Amino acid sequence: xxxxLTFKNDMSKKRKxxxxxxxxxxxxxxxxxxxxxxxxxxxxxxxxxxxxxWVTAKSxxxxxxxxMFILNDSPPVCMSSDGSGKVFPTVIKSFDPSNVQQVxxxxxxxxxxxxxxxxxxxxxxxxxxYGVCEATSxxxxxxxxxxxxxxxxxxxxxxxxAWDRYLCLSPNDVRCDSESVGFKETLMIRVQAxxxxxxxxxxxxxxxxxxxxxxxxKVGAPLDYDTVKMLKRxxxxxxxxxxILDVKEKRKTDHRC
Numbered sequence: 001x002x003x004x005l006t007f008k009n010d011m012s013k014k015r016k017x018x019x020x021x022x023x024x025x026x027x028x029x030x031x032x033x034x035x036x037x038x039x040x041x042x043x044x045x046x047x048x049x050x051x052x053x054w055v056t057a058k059s060x061x062x063x064x065x066x067x068m069f070i071l072n073d074s075p076p077v078c079m080s081s082d083g084s085g086k087v088f089p090t091v092i093k094s095f096d097p098s099n100v101q102q103v104x105x106x107x108x109x110x111x112x113x114x115x116x117x118x119x120x121x122x123x124x125x126x127x128x129x130y131g132v133c134e135a136t137s138x139x140x141x142x143x144x145x146x147x148x149x150x151x152x153x154x155x156x157x158x159x160x161x162a163w164d165r166y167l168c169l170s171p172n173d174v175r176c177d178s179e180s181v182g183f184k185e186t187l188m189i190r191v192q193a194x195x196x197x198x199x200x201x202x203x204x205x206x207x208x209x210x211x212x213x214x215x216x217x218k219v220g221a222p223l224d225y226d227t228v229k230m231l232k233r234x235x236x237x238x239x240x241x242x243x244i245l246d247v248k249e250k251r252k253t254d255h256r257c
Contacts, residue, residue, distance in 0.1 A: 007128055040056045042140070053192070053193060054097070054190045054191065054192060055190065055196075056188060056190055056191075057189040057190070060150070061196060062189075062196045063106055063198075064105050064106060064196060064197055065106060065191060065192055066096070066104070066106075066191070066195065067103070068102055068104075068189070068190040069169065069182060069188075070095060070188040071089075071170070071188075072188050075093070077089045077090065077092065077169060077170070077171050078092050079104070081121075081123075081135040082102070083127055085123055085135045086135075087174045089170065089171055089173065095190055100120040101120060103120055105117065105118040105120075106191075109145065109197075112145075114146060115147070116140055117135075122138075125135075125146070125175050127146075127162070127167075129163055131163075131165055131175045140218045143162065145158070145161075146161060154186075156187065157187050157189050159187065165179065166178040166185045167185065168184045168185050169185075170184050210227050210231075215231050215232070215244075218240075218244050219247055219251075220248075221251065230243065231247070233245065
């Protein structure tokens, strides 16, 4: 069988191609694509929205779905519940759950700024008049209603019962009978990133474009080139409503003449 003919220059080209492939695999050898500041910002937002796993709640928009309540002590302690509904503290090694008993499901009461907690068995977290905490209820009443507020500084949250007492988590007990907020009443709340409620993004009117059809709908009549140009300038300057009124008045005057 006759082999393919090769030439001296062919060998040098082949080596160059092989070298380019090797450099590409290592991420070197090619000019990097320039990324604009707007693309960088978009990538950062996408990364924030795509964040997975457990994260620390920063605002009330984060308070939704599975969560952990942690006293950031040394060592840290989290609130847990068992199959009988007993609520108790558990020493943890990380801020991610290692057991379903450490997870509660946080929900918002309809038409209210109050919350409920469910254990991993679906039983509601309940606080008695005397501050006893358990997860045994199958329905929502006064004893299941909780207020959750962000503390003034840091990532701490405070939880208040319907009896106007604060949840206190310590290495020895979980109670809800504190009358004031201190270290043991200031808790970290960990939530699953995918369940966080992201606020709707509003469009900056100064950044968007307005089209001729939209201007004609606002005026209620077809517009010539010069009028459209003037209205678009007024839109950018935040004076669109005034300019439209002027256009309408001018049209009325022209019709009278």
